[in-house]
Every structure is written in structure tokens, then in C-alpha cells.
Amino acid sequence: MTLSVFVEHLGVLSPLEEHDREGILSLPVSEKRIPAGGYIAREGTASSTFSVLIDGLAYCQKLACFNARQIVSLAIPGDALDLPNLFLAAADHDIRALTDCETAVVHSELLRELAQRRPAVARAFMVKALVESSVSREWSLNIGRRDARTRIAHLLCEHMVRTRARGLTTGDIMYFPLTQEQLGDATGLTAVHVNRMLRSLEADNLIEKRKGSQIRIPCVDTLRMAGDFSARYLHLRASTEAQNQ
Amino acid sequence: MTLSVFVEHLGVLSPLEEHDREGILSLPVSEKRIPAGGYIAREGTASSTFSVLIDGLAYCQKLACFNARQIVSLAIPGDALDLPNLFLAAADHDIRALTDCETAVVHSELLRELAQRRPAVARAFMVKALVESSVSREWSLNIGRRDARTRIAHLLCEHMVRTRARGLTTGDIMYFPLTQEQLGDATGLTAVHVNRMLRSLEADNLIEKRKGSQIRIPCVDTLRMAGDFSARYLHLRASTEAQNQ
DNA sequence: CGTTTAATTGAAAGCAGTCAAACTATGTGG
DNA sequence: CCACATAGTTTGACTGCTTTCAATTAAACG
Numbered sequence: 001m002t003l004s005v006f007v008e009h010l011g012v013l014s015p016l017e018e019h020d021r022e023g024i025l026s027l028p029v030s031e032k033r034i035p036a037g038g039y040i041a042r043e044g045t046a047s048s049t050f051s052v053l054i055d056g057l058a059y060c061q062k063l064a065c066f067n068a069r070q071i072v073s074l075a076i077p078g079d080a081l082d083l084p085n086l087f088l089a090a091a092d093h094d095i096r097a098l099t100d101c102e103t104a105v106v107h108s109e110l111l112r113e114l115a116q117r118r119p120a121v122a123r124a125f126m127v128k129a130l131v132e133s134s135v136s137r138e139w140s141l142n143i144g145r146r147d148a149r150t151r152i153a154h155l156l157c158e159h160m161v162r163t164r165a166r167g168l169t170t171g172d173i174m175y176f177p178l179t180q181e182q183l184g185d186a187t188g189l190t191a192v193h194v195n196r197m198l199r200s201l202e203a204d205n206l207i208e209k210r211k212g213s214q215i216r217i218p219c220v221d222t223l224r225m226a227g228d229f230s231a232r233y234l235h236l237r238a239s240t241e242a243q244n245q
Numbered sequence: 246m247t248l249s250v251f252v253e254h255l256g257v258l259s260p261l262e263e264h265d266r267e268g269i270l271s272l273p274v275s276e277k278r279i280p281a282g283g284y285i286a287r288e289g290t291a292s293s294t295f296s297v298l299i300d301g302l303a304y305c306q307k308l309a310c311f312n313a314r315q316i317v318s319l320a321i322p323g324d325a326l327d328l329p330n331l332f333l334a335a336a337d338h339d340i341r342a343l344t345d346c347e348t349a350v351v352h353s354e355l356l357r358e359l360a361q362r363r364p365a366v367a368r369a370f371m372v373k374a375l376v377e378s379s380v381s382r383e384w385s386l387n388i389g390r391r392d393a394r395t396r397i398a399h400l401l402c403e404h405m406v407r408t409r410a411r412g413l414t415t416g417d418i419m420y421f422p423l424t425q426e427q428l429g430d431a432t433g434l435t436a437v438h439v440n441r442m443l444r445s446l447e448a449d450n451l452i453e454k455r456k457g458s459q460i461r462i463p464c465v466d467t468l469r470m471a472g473d474f475s476a477r478y479l480h481l482r483a484s485t486e487a488q489n490q
Numbered sequence: 491c492g493t494t495t496a497a498t499t500g501a502a503a504g505c506a507g508t509c510a511a512a513c514t515a516t517g518t519g520g
Numbered sequence: 521c522c523a524c525a526t527a528g529t530t531t532g533a534c535t536g537c538t539t540t541c542a543a544t545t546a547a548a549c550g
Contacts, residue, residue: 014332044477062386065473070386084375085366086258089400092379092478105523115368119361123332130329133378134337135315137307144388145313146431148535166408179496195498225358228310232289233337393506400524438506440530 002029002104006052009078009166013131013238014124023114023121034058041095049106050059051081056101057177061094061185071186072137074159076165083129086111099177131235138233143188146228151187153206153227158234159203160217163244165236172220177213192232197235201226247349248276250266251297251332254411255324258284258376258483259369268359268366272351279303279348285340286327292336296326297406301346302422305338306430318381319343323411328374331356344422360422383478394474395440396432398451398472403479405462410481417465421459446471 007021032051034040035209040058041047059077072093075081075230081095108124137159142154159176168240180198189197201207206223207218217223224230251475252266262328272319277296279285285303286292303320303442317338320326326340362484380403387399425443426436434442453461453469462468469475 060382064386064390068390070389072382072385087372088379088480088483089476090373090480091481093441094381116364119364119367122364122367122371123360126367126374127332129371129374130333133374133381134329136381136385137305137338138379139385140317140388141307141309142314143385144315145309155504167436172502179500181496191540192499192540196538207375215299217279232335235337238333240261329528425530426528435507436529437508441506444530 002054003027003052003106005054006080006104006169010124010128013235014120014127015126017035018117018122020120023118024111026115026202027104027114028109028144029104031103032103036097036099036101038097038101039094040097040101040103041085041091043091045096045188046090047085048108049104049105050086050111050126051103052096053079053081054102054104057098058095058101059098059186060095067184070188071130072139074186076159076163076166076168080125080128082127083125083132090091097181111153127130127235127238131238134233134235148187148189148193149200150226150228151189152183152194152197153201153223154229155183156207156215156217157220157224157227157229160220160223161229161231161234161236165234168234172218173210173214173216176215184238246271246299247276247299247342248351250299250323251325251349253421255369255373256476259365259366259372260482261369263471265363265365265369268363269356272355272359275350277348277350279342279346280343280471281346283342283345283346285342285348286330288336288339291334292327292330294350295331295356296348296350298322298324298326299349302343303317303340303346304343304427304431305340313333314430315433316427318377319383321404321408321411321413325370325373328370329340330376331370337342344468349451376483379478381478386488393432393434393438394445395471395473396434397428397439398468399443399474400428400432400463400472401452401460401462402469402472402474405468406474406476406479406481410479416461418461420458421460436453475478 003025007024009080010016011021014227039053043062053075055077059071061069063069063072083090085091115125125154142151146154156176158171159191160174163174178186180194184191184194187194202209206226208218212218250268252457253260254265254267256460273375285296300322303326304316305318305390306314306316308314327336330336358371386432387396391399401421404417405414408419414420423431425439429436429439432439447454451471455461455464
């Protein structure tokens with residue numbers, strides 16, 4: 001049951017037959033809970049297990065010297081948490097729980113075998129990896145070439161579009177529990193400046209702060225323009241074949 | 246013949262049998278030359294062909310509004326130029342020739358079929374995609390959390406290590422034909438500031454400019470420290486299996 | 491409640507950007 | 521081989537976005 005969000009998400013990216021879905025869904029799974037702030041994986045380590053995020057939010061981070069941290073991606077329920085770990089020898093980043101998380105854990109080897117037996121599964125993993133890579137490139141652009149206010153607006157748009165596409169957000173209110181420090185680490189800014197930019201966005205009615213780490217976005221299109229955002233890079237329906245469906 | 250650098254590179258990342266190699270090498274290939282500055286692919290377009298860089302250097306770029314450009318990756322001979330295009334519906338970035346380039350072009354469909362028939366090929370593509378993704382994350386960290394001088398030193402280290410690993414650089418002199426403007430676009434800086442930082446690195450004997458777009462690096466370890474560089478993220482020998490060889 | 495964490499605000503400093511000009515290298519055509 | 525055009529590099533002066541430092545306020549939590 002627990003892997004179904006993952007399979008469903010994969011199926012949107014790349015066509016899967018019933019056998020492919022069942023192949024994944026019938027793998028022995030164990031559930032694991034990670035408290036907010038906890039580590040799901042650490043840089044430099046290998047892992048023989050593969051985790052899927054079932055509930056909560058997680059992120060990948062990398063550290064530079066001087067304790068400088070860059071958050072390089074956000075994971076939402078249905079996302080694979082360590083696709084690289086499935087095929088690379090050692091993780092090149094930490095994976096941490098942003099909120100309390102619930103994950104589904106399977107043995108890597110079983111998944112690799114499945115990918116070997118069923119090309120459509122391998123392909124779906126490939127598509128997922130390529131989409132994540134695309135998002136990563138957009139982040140480079142965001143961090144490297146947009147000003148602070150635009151960066152933040154862009155990240156908010158991205159999260160809105162991603163969560164909405166997966167049915168996790170409905171309406172104009174979005175759950176966005178990043179602290180301003182984390183938001184800064186994701187956009188290459190300091191928490192102080194993030195605060196100023198959020199206040200600026202709020203002053204212009206682009207966002208509204210709500211109780212419980214929620215944000216209301218009165219007009220997505222306005223925020224989209226403020227964030228120089230276009231959803232193309234998210235490849236919400238990614239596969240070349242999936243287009244014909 | 247032309248695809249052999251690509252196959253050899255793939256084989257280092259992930260184990261390939263003779264049949265896998267031959268499967269790729271026997272595909273119908275055509276060569277294509279692209280002059281420096283020319284476009285190999287454009288954002289938003291699909292392509293039914295797959296290109297491998299045989300000679301020269303290429304890069305991927307993304308544009309923000311205001312003509313701001315971010316170079317999001319560099320390709321060296323042996324690299325696939327548009328792995329995403331093989332499995333995603335539309336390119337999310339431009340691919341351009343940095344210098345005059347020679348590419349090997351094959352039909353995407355043939356390569357997808359091959360990946361479907363031979364799991365090891367699919368896996369090698371996967372590993373290559375994941376490594377590129379890892380590099381992309383490191384670029385985010387570089388752009389987001391390192392100061393200008395460090396960023397440039399880091400990029401120089403990266404290029405040194407990558408080209409050396411592929412036998413394209415020997416000794417302490419490296420071919421590095423990026424203009425300062427391009428270097429700025431790759432690091433999230435302006436050309437003017439890149440110039441200042443290069444002069445600073447040169448003043449400290451970390452780099453030496455040579456004729457013909459070449460750079461001498463007197464001491465790689467010193468530059469490595471200046472660039473906060475560790476090669477882990479390059480996954481030079483990437484596969485979990487490849488470790489046992 | 492008291493304690494801790496996060497958000498907010500102000501003032502000052504600094505890194506990188508902008509603008510502008512001069513210089514150098516490279517390549518082309520006469 | 522020289523004159524010229526073009527592209528890229530270098531330098532200086534100034535501006536400004538973002539950071540840093542510090543202190544206060546608000547919110548979350550046991």
C-alpha cells in the first residue's frame with residue numbers, strides 16, 4: 001500500500017503496465033518514521049535500502065566549508081528520496097526530514113533486479129532521475145541569475161505547482177513549512193534577507209502568511225511573473241510516450 | 246568508430262558486456278560539425294536524434310528574463326549531449342557549442358530500443374544521468390554558497406579533474422577556452438568580476454595564463470583548497486558494481 | 491509559564507555589480 | 521604586410537544589493 005503514491009507518480013511520468021506496477025507494489029516494504037531534522041541519508045555513505053517519501057517533506061543538502069549549507073532539492077510525498085543511491089556508490093549529499101516524515105523502505109537490490117527485468121520500470125526511474133536533474137538545473141539558474149525577491153517567488157511557485165500536480169495542494173493555500181533560514185539555504189540567501197523579501201512580497205499582496213506554516217497565494221499568475229516562473233522544467237508529464245495518452 | 250569514446254566512458258561508470266558495447270557501436274551514426282557558438286539543441290524543442298560530443302567543448306544554458314544567462318553544465322568529449330531528450334518530451338535548456346564541435350548523431354529511437362533490450366545499457370544511461378545530476382547539485386552549492394574567487398577555483402578544479410580522468414589533460418596545463426563572460430555565466434558572476442578574481446588567483450600563483458586558451462595549474466592541491474573542491478560528487482567510478490572491479 | 495526557536499527590524503559594512511574607457515588579441519581584407 | 525574591425529580583457533570609480541551584526545519581538549513547545 002505504502003508505495004502506491006510512488007507508483008502512481010512514476011506512472012504519470014512514464015507509461016507503466018499493470019505488471020510493472022505490481023512488480024513494485026509487491027516488494028517487501030517496511031515503514032519508517034523520521035523526526036523533523038533527522039537524517040535519512042548522509043553524504044559519503046552507501047545504502048542498501050531505497051526510501052520513498054510517503055508523508056511529510058524532506059530535503060537534500062550539501063555543505064561547503066565554513067558551515068555554509070545549500071539545500072539542493074525538496075522532496076514531497078510520492079518522491080523517491082535517494083534514486084542516486086540506487087545506482088551510485090556513495091551519496092553526494094545529505095537527505096534530511098524537513099518535517100516529521102513517514103517513509104517506505106525497500107531493499108535496493110530488489111528494486112535494481114526489478115528494473116533489470118522490466119524495462120518500463122527502468123525507464124520510469126530514468127525519467128524520474130532526468131526530471132530531478134532538470135529541476136536541479138533550474139535551481140542553478142534561480143540561484144545564479146535571479147535577484148533575491150525573484151528567487152523566493154520562484155521557489156514558492158515551484159512548490160505550489162508541484163504539490164498541486166500531486167493533489168497535495170488544493171485551492172490557493174499551500175503548506176510550506178520551511179523556516180526562513182532553510183528558505184535562505186535553498187535560494188543562496190541569508191535568513192535576514194529572506195525575511196525582508198518575504199515582507200516585500202507580502203506588502204505587494206503576492207503572498208499572505210497563514211496559521212500553521214501555510215501561505216496563501218492570492219494570484220498565482222502574479223507570483224509567477226514576480227518569480228520569472230515557467231513550469232516547463234518540471235516536466236509534469238515527462239515521457240515522450242506519455243504525451244500520446 | 247565515433248561512438249567509442251562515449252562507450253568507453255559509459256563502461257567506466259557502469260559495467261558493460263561486449264554485447265552491450267557492440268549494441269551501441271553498431272548503431273548507424275552520422276557525424277556533424279557545429280561551429281563555436283552554434284546551437285545543438287534549443288529549449289522547448291523535442292529531438293529525434295541523440296548526440297555525443299566527439300571533439301570540442303559544449304555547454305548547456307538556461308535563460309532568465311532580462312537576458313540573464315546561466316550556464317548549467319559543460320560537456321567534454323565522450324559526454325552525451327542530451328540524455329534528457331532521450332526520455333523527456335521537450336528540452337528544458339539550450340545546448341551550444343563552446344568551441345567548434347564534432348558530434349556523433351544517432352536516432353533516439355534506436356538507442357531507446359537498445360536500452361530496452363539490454364538492461365546494462367539502460368543502467369549505464371541511468372548512472373550517467375545520475376552523475377550529471379550530482380554535478381548539477383554541486384553547481385548549485387558552488388553558485389549559492391561560495392564566494393566569487395572560490396567558485397572560479399572550484400570550476401577550474403572540476404574541469405581539470407574531469408578532463409584528466411578522461412585522458413584529455415595531461416600534466417599541469419589544461420585547455421580552458423571559456424571567455425570570462427562565459428565563466429561568469431557558469432558561476433553566477435559578471436565578466437568584470439571574473440576578471441578580477443582570475444587576476445587575484447594569478448597573483449597568488451594558483452593559475453597561470455598560457456597561449457591558446459590554456460591555463461597552467463602549478464599546484465592542484467592548492468587550487469583544490471582555494472576552490473573548496475572535493476571530487477566525490479563527480480563519481481568518477483560511479484556504479485555500485487563497478488567498485489568490485 | 492518559562493524556555494527555546496524563529497521572525498523581525500535597524501544600522502553599518504562589504505562583496506559583487508554597473509558603467510565607462512582603454513587596452514590587447516585575433517582575424518580579415520586590401 | 522599593414523589597416524581596420526571585432527571580440528575579449530583589463531582597470532578604475534562608483535553604486536547597490538545582500539550580508540553581517542545586534543537587538544527586539546513573536547511564536548512554538550514542553
